Amino acid sequence: MEKSAENKIIEDLLPQKFGKQGTIWVISLLAVCALGFYAYCRQLYYGLEVTALRDYASWGIYISNFVFFVAISLVGSLITAVLRLTDVHWSTPLTRIAEIIAVSAISFAGLIIIVDMGRPDRFYNLFTHGRLQSPIIWDVIVITTYLFISLLLLYFPLLPDLKIMIGFKERNGKYLQKLYEFLGSFWKNKPEQFKITDKAINILSVTIIPVAFAIHTVTSWLFATTYRPGWDSTNFGAYFISGAFLVGAGGVLIAMYVFRTHYKLEKYITDEHFNKMGKIVVLLALVYLYFNINEFLVPAFKMKKAEEEHLMGLFTGEFSPIFWFAISASMLVPILILIFKKGRTPKWAFFAGILVVVGSWFKRFLIVTPTLLHPFLPMHDVPKNYMHYFPTWEEWAIAGGSLAGALLVITFFARIFPIVPIHETIIETDSHEKA
Amino acid sequence: MKTNENSRREFLATTLLAGAALAGCGGNPFTPDEVTDIKPSGEMVKLLSVDGEIIEVDKAFLKPVPEMPPVANSEARVGIPGKKFAMVIDLSRCKSVKKCQTACNHMHHIHPGQNWIKVYPMQESEKTAPYWQPTTCMHCDEPPCVKVCPVDATFKRKDGIVLIDSDRCVGCRFCMAACPYSSRVFNWEEPQIEKEIAEQPYSCETSVPQKKGTVGKCDFCPDMVRKGSLPHCVSACPNGVFFFGDILEDSVTNGAETFRFSELIKDKSGYRLMEDLGTKPSVYYLPPVNRNFPFENKEASEEKKEKA
Numbered sequence: 001m002e003k004s005a006e007n008k009i010i011e012d013l014l015p016q017k018f019g020k021q022g023t024i025w026v027i028s029l030l031a032v033c034a035l036g037f038y039a040y041c042r043q044l045y046y047g048l049e050v051t052a053l054r055d056y057a058s059w060g061i062y063i064s065n066f067v068f069f070v071a072i073s074l075v076g077s078l079i080t081a082v083l084r085l086t087d088v089h090w091s092t093p094l095t096r097i098a099e100i101i102a103v104s105a106i107s108f109a110g111l112i113i114i115v116d117m118g119r120p121d122r123f124y125n126l127f128t129h130g131r132l133q134s135p136i137i138w139d140v141i142v143i144t145t146y147l148f149i150s151l152l153l154l155y156f157p158l159l160p161d162l163k164i165m166i167g168f169k170e171r172n173g174k175y176l177q178k179l180y181e182f183l184g185s186f187w188k189n190k191p192e193q194f195k196i197t198d199k200a201i202n203i204l205s206v207t208i209i210p211v212a213f214a215i216h217t218v219t220s221w222l223f224a225t226t227y228r229p230g231w232d233s234t235n236f237g238a239y240f241i242s243g244a245f246l247v248g249a250g251g252v253l254i255a256m257y258v259f260r261t262h263y264k265l266e267k268y269i270t271d272e273h274f275n276k277m278g279k280i281v282v283l284l285a286l287v288y289l290y291f292n293i294n295e296f297l298v299p300a301f302k303m304k305k306a307e308e309e310h311l312m313g314l315f316t317g318e319f320s321p322i323f324w325f326a327i328s329a330s331m332l333v334p335i336l337i338l339i340f341k342k343g344r345t346p347k348w349a350f351f352a353g354i355l356v357v358v359g360s361w362f363k364r365f366l367i368v369t370p371t372l373l374h375p376f377l378p379m380h381d382v383p384k385n386y387m388h389y390f391p392t393w394e395e396w397a398i399a400g401g402s403l404a405g406a407l408l409v410i411t412f413f414a415r416i417f418p419i420v421p422i423h424e425t426i427i428e429t430d431s432h433e434k435a
Numbered sequence: 436m437k438t439n440e441n442s443r444r445e446f447l448a449t450t451l452l453a454g455a456a457l458a459g460c461g462g463n464p465f466t467p468d469e470v471t472d473i474k475p476s477g478e479m480v481k482l483l484s485v486d487g488e489i490i491e492v493d494k495a496f497l498k499p500v501p502e503m504p505p506v507a508n509s510e511a512r513v514g515i516p517g518k519k520f521a522m523v524i525d526l527s528r529c530k531s532v533k534k535c536q537t538a539c540n541h542m543h544h545i546h547p548g549q550n551w552i553k554v555y556p557m558q559e560s561e562k563t564a565p566y567w568q569p570t571t572c573m574h575c576d577e578p579p580c581v582k583v584c585p586v587d588a589t590f591k592r593k594d595g596i597v598l599i600d601s602d603r604c605v606g607c608r609f610c611m612a613a614c615p616y617s618s619r620v621f622n623w624e625e626p627q628i629e630k631e632i633a634e635q636p637y638s639c640e641t642s643v644p645q646k647k648g649t650v651g652k653c654d655f656c657p658d659m660v661r662k663g664s665l666p667h668c669v670s671a672c673p674n675g676v677f678f679f680g681d682i683l684e685d686s687v688t689n690g691a692e693t694f695r696f697s698e699l700i701k702d703k704s705g706y707r708l709m710e711d712l713g714t715k716p717s718v719y720y721l722p723p724v725n726r727n728f729p730f731e732n733k734e735a736s737e738e739k740k741e742k743a
Contacts (some may be wrong), residue, residue: 047647048606049624055549058608058621118606118621118648122586125605129586136585136609225583227615227712375617376709377570381536381553 006426010164013422014171015415016263026411029404036401039394040115048118050394056379057372057389062116064364065399067240069109069406070143070219071360074241075248076102076150077212081205090276092428093268093420097255099154100419101248104409106147106215108402115398135221142214149208156197156204159187160423176416216244223367229299229306230371239291243360246284246330250356253277255410257350259419268420271346278344281356285331285338292327310374319370322362329359506661508600511639514592520655521595522571522669523678523687523699525721529554529567530674530728536569538671539653543642544628549620551653552668556732565730566723569676571668572597572618572653573708573716580610580619589650595682595717596655598639604649611650615712619652655679665690674727 018026043050053060079098083091114120130137162184169177187193220240223231233239256277260269299307300315314323334352337343343352369389373379379387391399413419476495484490536552545551551571558565574597581591588604591597611619626633626645633644640658645651656666660679664670669677670690680687680696687696699705705719 047624048621051623054623055611055620056617058611116607118608118650119604122603122605125586125588125603129588129603131585131587134583134585134609136583136607140585222609223612226579226613228612372612376615377553377555377617378557379617380555381550383548 005429009426009429010422012265013268013418013420013425014165014168015418018415021262022411022415026408029408029411032397032404033401033408036398036404039397039401042394043115043398044120050392052385052389052392052395054386054389055382056375056386057369059116059368059372060389061365061369061391061395061399062112064361064368065402066109066112066116067219067364067367068247068361069105069112069402070215071240071244071364072248072251072357073102073105073109073146073150074212074216074244075252076153077208078245078248079252080153081208081212084201084205085209089428090273092424093265094252094256094273094277095157095424096154096417096419096421097259098248098252099150100410100413101251101255102150103147103154104406104413106143106150107409108406110143110147111405112399112402115402135218135225138218139215139222142211142218146208146211146215149204149211153201153204153208155183156201157421157424158417159184159193159197160189161418161421163187163189164422165418179416213241216240223371227376228371229304229310229374230367233295235291235294239288239295242284242288242291243330243363246281246288247357247360249277249281249284250330250334250353250360253281253349253353254357257346257353259414260346263414263419265420268425274346274349275341275344278338278349278352281349281352282335282338285335285356289331289335292331306374306376310371313370313374314366318373319366323366326359326363326366329355330363331359334359506638506640508602508639511598511657512590512592512600514594514596515657515661516593517683518594518660519682520574520660520717521680521682521687521696522574522655522666522718523680523694523696523705523721524569524571524718525676525678525703526566526568526723527721527726528674528676528728529569529723530731531556531567531733532673534671534673535668535677538667542656542667543651543654544626544632544644545620545651546622546624546626546645551618551620551651553617556730556735564723565732566726567730568720569668570616570618570708571718572655573616573714573718574655576715576717577713579613579615579712579714583609583613585609594657596657597652598654598657599642599650599652600639601637601642601646601649601651604646606648606650608650615709615714616716619650621650622647 039050051060051062076099079091080095084095114123117123126137126140130140132138162180165172166177166180166184172180217237217240220236224233224236226232253274256269256273259265296311296314300311303311313319334356337348337352337355342348373387373389473495475493478494479491480494480497482490482492531554533554536550536554539545539552540550543551553570555568555570556565557568574595576591576595578589578591578597580589581597584590585607586603586605588601589597589599589610606621608621611621622645625647628644635644637644637646638658640654640661642651642654656664656668659666665679665688666677669679672689675689675691678687678689678692678694678699680693682696685696687694687699699721700719703721703724705721707716707719709716
């Protein structure tokens with residue numbers, strides 16, 4: 001490839017300073033985080049009393065937010081590992097987007113679970129007194145493993161890009177330069193180095209798939225290992241994983257659109273990418289729909305007494321508005337949009353992505369709380385406010401703060417590192433031209 | 436009067452402990468720096484030392500000693516050897532007086548509004564008879580709560596009792612989700628307990644004091660059982676609904692009547708709740724037949740009145 005074309009790619013893809021929009025975006029996210037932090041300080045002081053959680057609805061939007069984070073983080077393994085191993089090359093510009101979504105989401109999943117604990121000061125008990133037969137310990141193990149593999153999958157492909165960035169000393173400024181040198185000064189673009197990282201990435205791509213399946217299967221087992229109607233299901237692992245791939249892919253659609261328009265990356269994240277990701281989302285939505293039908297239709301056919309109360313609460317009762325919104329927004333409407341070629345254009349795909357992600361967030365809420373409000377024995381001998389659940393402002397602020405925090409991590413990452421891999425893009429363009 | 440009696444008993448216990456502590460110390464126990472600023476009141480109190488000697492001490496030097504936990508935590512985790520506790524609840528005798536609940540709440544200092552014992556108005560279907568069903572923790576032999584606890588804070592003892600170590604509980608509430616009997620309650624805020632009780636060291640056997648951010652539930656009162664007494668709910672019930680005892684001894688009692696456990700279950704067709712789940716509860720129910728009282732749901736009728 002010509003040097004000028006290569007320089008053009010580098011110039012296009014180098015991380016850029018925040019513009020006006022970027023600054024406003026960061027400040028608003030920081031504000032949301034600060035509010036969440038304030039709410040959490042209140043919660044630390046007063047206890048979980050500040051939430052609407054009570055003895056029946058003992059898990060609420062913290063836990064559904066946790067499930068959401070774990071779900072969306074699965075996309076890292078889908079885009080980087082599954083597509084890489086199946087020799088799909090068009091997804092190269094999306095790998096880093098997917099991987100940073102994975103890393104930031106899984107980190108905040110860990111944080112939000114601490115937020116949900118009644119005694120966060122005893123977190124270390126999980127290590128000093130941990131018992132292997134509890135699914136929570138399994139979750140701690142697999143989530144930590146997944147975080148580290150994801151970090152490595154983010155880091156190794158970054159090495160050649162770090163070398164490129166170290167070359168722009170003046171542009172970087174003192175601190176970023178130091179950071180880049182700390183992370184990648186040993187990288188010399190030697191063939192042996194490439195050989196090692198290629199091998200490492202391949203091994204990690206293979207290992208991350210079972211680990212990714214494990215994190216979400218184990219998360220589903222937090223529910224499925226109990227007796228409660230709505231959770232007591234052998235379908236749960238597959239149901240969770242299919243939903244996770246869907247919401248992750250939806251998240252990638254959103255991120256693609258935002259980065260593309262904001263950083264003017266139309267040449268790198270092309271219409272064709274939206275077309276292909278759109279098709280993937282349709283496929284994933286159909287798979288998830290299939291598992292939903294299994295999850296709801298089969299028990300609804302039998303209408304066992306305990307299940308009946310739960311199911312009717314979802315279909316026509318207290319939770320029906322959220323239920324039908326979640327089903328349509330996360331699956332039906334996105335399928336209808338993305339099944340058409342016109343729907344797979346960036347703007348429509350972006351819209352569909354938002355629907356998927358928002359719908360999926362509410363879907364997680366429906367998985368967690370309604371079941372708890374339909375216990376085997378009727379709700380009795382408790383104060384009246386124990387029988388319903390609507391999150392308090394503290395809960396909304398903390399959950400919102402965690403989402404804003406995850407977005408901040410992604411935003412700062414894109415500010416510091418090239419969000420579309422430079423080195424890999426050069427190589428891909430090269431091989432295209434040769435072919 | 437009750438409080439007076441309590442304080443007298445506490446006082447006696449305190450003085451005895453203090454006496455024991457004094458006897459254990461070498462030299463003059465009243466010289467340490469911390470007590471030098473106490474002025475003798477002139478009022479003397481007689482104490483019994485561990486050697487059996489009667490000693491006189493000025494009242495001003497007596498300091499309340501924090502109540503010691505009855506048994507060490509490690510022992511509380513093992514349980515009382517050679518026992519397997521069970522409860523039998525006779526539904527034909529229950530009219531929802533809720534003295535069991537009041538006694539339990541009082542003795543365990545449970546947060547106002549929350550209950551470890553719940554008395555459910557039950558009716559299986561429209562045409563079947565309604566009845567009252569008090570529930571305690573079922574102390575299952577396959578306890579789902581113990582299975583899911585990530586830190587071994589809730590545990591099953593050899594004598595069948597399931598307890599909670601509130602000093603270890605991380606407050607994840609997985610046990611609450613796992614329990615099909617909804618018998619667990621959570622301390623959402625700082626428990627409203629008198630300072631002296633709140634400052635006691637936590638004991639798994641008394642479940643006192645409850646702590647913010649941890650789970651609580653019925654404990655079968657092992658502290659009472661260790662003393663040879665009955666759990667508070669059993670002795671509080673005016674209708675003798677609750678029977679408590681040891682399956683290995685094959686006897687249960689409500690204080691006034693004692694039965695062979697196996698015969699009682701056989702004769703009255705005892706059963707356990709949600710047998711199909713395989714949790715193997717230690718609480719047995721006798722069906723609400725030949726009832727002592729008609730079923731009157733005052734709560735529900737009051738609620739109806741309020742609505743009307």
